[in-house]
Amino acid sequence: MPRGSSAKRERQYEHIKDSARDRGESEKRAEEIAARTVNKERARSGESRTASRTSTRDMSSSKRGGQRSHTGSQGPTKDQLYNEARQRDVKGRSTMTKAQLSKALGH
Incomplete structure (x- = not known):
């Protein structure tokens, strides 16, 4: 997680990482999935300095939901x-x- 991220994003990261591990992903892959998801959510809500066009215009991770x-x-x-x-x-x-x-x- 990036320095200065909120406690909410830390919890979200851990939850997503644990869920990915429960689905059978490797530790490294689970961390990657969690980091990408949380970073995208941070970009969508304006918490990051820079954001790609796809991060802000694509369907949100929570809405996509599988x-x-x-x-x-x-x-x-x-x-x-x-x-x-x-x-x-x-x-x-x-x-x-x-x-x-x-x-x-x-x-």
Whole structure:
């Protein structure tokens, strides 16, 4: 944690790190996840001197809450499937439905 961070952010860091360890992450990876999350929250709330554009404009960590885990009852979101299709250069992806994207990606 950065010097001068609040007690709240320290608690948040420890909680996130413990949660990551409980999910089976290594100590080093758990610390990285916790630090990135807390730093992003600090940037969003104006507690840091500098903040990247993605830190301030992206969906907050608490709101995201596992959307990227693909463990929901309906699987990945259409946006997630679209981004994966874009990375794989799937042709015609912009007009595909969620089901079509899923099928094209072999999900």
